[in-house]
Amino acid sequence: MPTNVLVVYYSAYGHTYKMAQAVAEGAKSVADIDVRIRKVPEIPAAQQAMSSQPAYIEAQEAQKDVPEATLDDLRWADGICWGSPTRYGNVTSQMKQFIDTTGPLWNAGELEDKAAGVFTSTATIHGGQETTIITAMIPLLHLGMILVGTPYGQNPQILVTDGIGGSPYGPATLAGPDGTRQPSEPELTTARNLGSRVARVATVLKGMQHIEEHHVPKEEEYGPM
Template identity: 60%
Template sequence: MSAKILITFYSTYGHTFQLAQSVREGAEQAGAEVRLRRVAELPQAAEAMKNDENYQAAQKSMAHLEEVTHDDLRWADGIAWGTPTRYGNMAAQVKQFIDTTSPLWSKGELEDKASGVFVSTATQHGGQEATILSFHIPLLHLGMILVGSPYGQNPTLFNVSEIHGGSPYGPSTIAGGDGSLQPKEGDLIMSKRLGERLTKVATQLKSLRK
């Protein structure tokens, strides 16, 4: 009985998108049926970034993806959420979408579904852990079961010889202040393993709901 995994994300310069693709790879290898969806851009953000060539290129690379809907959330047995950090919190685009889910919350439609979070930050101390932890709050209100990235499955967390993303709370990557850095191999491996673990947990939870 394979789980249905939704991977939904917002990405400004494409870093979170790269992590999302690795999460998808891990979920598919674990046997999941996967949907990859993007969170809609805000008109104000698109206007503010219209002259940023890197932003425009990244948005073009993701334009083929469908925007996430409530029906995608209902469909899924497990959901992985991706976002850039914004002062230790999720991006406004993601928060606005989550704030529309009250119809699902009031009916308990997301309760007992597995859920994990992955993020990107500008700097090593840009709020990657705080963003995931603060993201957990609405997920708990929605009744979801949180899935992190434990040390035993992610030995890259013990690597202190270089700057890299990741924490026990979930995968992350460091993009640099100008977005010039790219996800390191360890960041992508952690993301892939989140997809694998999310699928396993979602499959077990699905069996209990039968």
């Protein structure tokens, strides 16, 4: 049975979409992995606010064939990579709204012990690269997911003092204050590495589900614990 990796994202202007494609590419590089890319539904108020912007129209057109994420996509996945641009240092309302539909999965523990990673896009270097990823991780911990980052050892490209995206918390890109900067090769490399790491960790965790607890230590054997 292959290990299933879902890349679920929101992207208004295409940067997070490009990062999602790189994350998916990284996941596919691991043996015996099935990958799905899904976008979360747009919110009508946000669509209305941005629908006159050429950059938004162009980016939405490029994503028109990406299916919308459902709770069954989350159930299908053994590992999930979540991507959202920043909104004031936090995830978008589109992504949060989708996460807020996962009550039935939370209730049944259906996402517990699945691997998860987070990636983002910000306009500026100090605009929320790290806070967006970390705040996104909080609901994932409530859902019981096991978090995967992009550590320095496997990602020497982030060991820099230049203005590029990416940190041990996860991949990131910089869109620039006017949104014209595109994901750079080191940023896409970090994105690929998150995909392959989530795929590998998800494969191991999937195997772990078959480990049964045969022996529960008793106080009389080991003394008071």
